[in-house]
Amino acid sequence: MLPKLWHNFPLFLLINTVFGSSLPFENGNIVRTIELGGSVVHVTTGYSITPLQNGLKSYTIALGHEEREKTSWLEVRLKGEKAALTVKELPFNSDKNYHLLDVELPSATSANEPFNLVVETVQTHATQPWPATAAQNDDQTLKYTTDLFVLSPYETTQQNTKFKNSVPRFIGYTAPEGVEQYVKGVALKQAGATVTYGPYVNLPPSTSDLFAEKYQQAIMIHYHHDQPVLELSKLERFAEISHWGANLNIEDKIVLYNAGPKLKGHFSRFEHQTQAFYKRASAHVLPGLNLHLPAGIRNAYYYDIIGNVSTSKLRVAPSVSKNQKGTRFSLFELKPRYPILGGWNYTFTLGWDSPLEDSASYDRKTGRYTVEIPIWTPIGGAVVNDEELSVILPEGATDVQFATPFPAISNTIGTHVTYLDTIGRPLLTFKYKNLTVKHAESIFVSYKVSWSAHLKKPIAVGSAFLGLFTLGMIVRRINLTIYGQKKKVA
Ligand SMILES: *[C@@H]1O[C@H](CO)[C@@H](O)[C@H](O)[C@H]1NC(C)=O
Ligand SMILES: *[C@@H]1O[C@H](CO)[C@@H](O)[C@H](O)[C@H]1NC(C)=O
Ligand SMILES: *[C@@H]1O[C@H](CO)[C@@H](O)[C@H](O)[C@H]1NC(C)=O
Secondary structure: OOOHHHHHOOHHHHHHHHHHHHOOEEEEEEEEEEEOOOOEEEEEEEEEEEEOOOOOOEEEEEEEHHHHHHEEEEEEEEOOOOOEOOEEEOOOOOOOOEEEEEEEOOOOOOOOOOEEEEEEEEEEOOEEEOOOEEOOOOOOEEEEEEEOOOOOOOEEEEEEEEEEOOOOOEEEEOOOOOOHHHEOOOOEEEEOOEEEEEEEEEEOOOOOHHHHHHOOOEEEEEEEOOOOOEEEEEEEEEEEEEOOOOEEEEEEEEEEEEOOOEEOOOOOHHHHHHHHHOOOOOOOOEOOEEEEEEOOOEEEEEEEOOOEOOOOEEEOOOOOOHHHOOOOEEEEEEOOOOOEOOOOEEEEEEEEEEEHHHOEEEEOOOOEEEEEEEOOOOOOOOEEEEEEEEEEOOOOEEEEEEEOOOOOOEEEEEEEOOOOOOOOEEEEEEEEEEEOHHHOOEEEEEEEEOHHHHHHHHHHHHHHHHHHHHHHHHHHHHHHHHHHHHHHHO
C-alpha cells in the first residue's frame, strides 16, 4: 500500500521515476479493435514496439484477470506474417489483477529497431443480454464491459480502442472519468457502427498499482445485436472408424441454448409467423440454422426427443480429396419443430457417414493408418461450453497414437465393447471447454491393425451366426421333444 502522505505527489512523476529508464521496451502506438458479438467477441490489438536494448528475446503482454478468464483463444504474430509466435504464460501472482504472457521473438532485438506485433484473442461468455428479458417482438440488446486502458508493463506513447458493432446502433457507452491529463483532442467519438476511445497519450506502464488504482476503469458498451446468441451447453461427438464398412460415422448429441434475453410472457406462433412473413423476426428468436457438413457424406440423420425431424434439408457436395479439404461442403438446413427463444434449450442428435478414404491414409512403410477427426463442426457464432469427443477405433487396433492441435482439458484411452466385438475396440476420449470457430481443427489418430485382427470381425460374425444356429437347433429340439411328449400325451 502507498503511505497516505504520498497522495498529493504528482503520480506520473512518481511512476516515471520508479519505472522510467530501466524498461526494456517502449510502445509507440497501441490500437485495440473489439468486434462486438454475442457468444464470441474478437479482440485484435496491434502494438508498435521499440526495443531499448540489444539482444532481447521476448516481449511481455498483459491481460486483466477477468479478461484472461474470458479469453478462450490467443495468437500472437509479427504484423504481416502468418506464423504464430510461441507464447508462455507466466504463473499468476494473486496479488496482481493481471496475467503476464511472454512472447518469444523470432530474432533477438537491436536497440531502437522497431517492430510490430498483432495479438488476436477470442473471448467467450463476455456479453450479457441487457435487459435480461425481452418480449417476442422486442429488440435484442447486449452489454460488454472491459478495461479502458490496454494493459502493458511498458510505457506507451499513444493508445486507441475501437468498438465495432455489426449494426450502427448503440444504446450507450461509458464516458471515462479523471483521465484528462492523458487525453489529446476528443477522446470519445462514434462514427456509424464504430465507437472510439482515445487517443490517450504518454501513458506510464498501465500494469503498475499506482496507475491501476488512479486511472484504470471499466467501460461498458450497450448495443444492438442482430443475431441469436447461441451456446452448445453440451456437445457429445462420437466418431466411429470402421475398416469393415470403410466408413467414418460422426454423431453429435447437442444441447443448444439460446443465451439471448429470456422470453418475457408467452410465445405466440401467430406473432412469429407474422414477423417471419414481413421478414422482421426478432434477433433473439432462432428459427433454424445452416450447417456446413463435410462433402461426400451419406445417410445423414437428425432427430430430437420426439423423433425424426423431417423438415430439414441436406444438399450433399461430392467428396473431395484430402488435400482439397474445406473447399467444398454439404449444406444442412436444420429446422427445429419450433423456433428456439431466449432462455430455451433444444436437444437433438445429428449424424452422418462418410467414406473412410476421405479422411484416412495408410503408410506402407510403418504399417500405420492415420485418420483425421474434426473436433467439432462450427455452428454460426456459437460457443461450445462443454465437449466430450469419443473416437472409437477399429477392433484390434494397436499402437494407438494421436496428435491434437491444442491440448484437451483431459484425455483417456479405454475400451468400447459392442455386440459383435470379441475383444472390444480402443476408445479415445477428449474433453474440451469454451470452443469457438478458431478451435474447429482436427485430431489425428494413428494406429496399426494386423491382418489377423482384420479377420477377427468376419470370424466374430461367423461364430455369432453359428451360435444362433446352434441355439436355434437346441430350442427346436426341446420344442420337438415337448411337442412329441404332448403328442404322446394327447
Ligand atoms: C470457460 O468459460 C467460463 C466462462 O467465461 C470460465 O469461467 C471458465 O473458466 C472457462 N473454462 C476454461 C477451461 O477455459
Ligand atoms: C427421417 O426423415 C427423412 C427426411 O424426410 C427421411 O428421409 C428418413 O427416411 C427418415 N428416417 C426415419 C428413420 O424415419
Ligand atoms: C436450459 O438448460 C439450463 C441448464 O443447462 C437450465 O438452467 C435452464 O433452466 C434450461 N432452460 C429451460 C427453459 O428449460
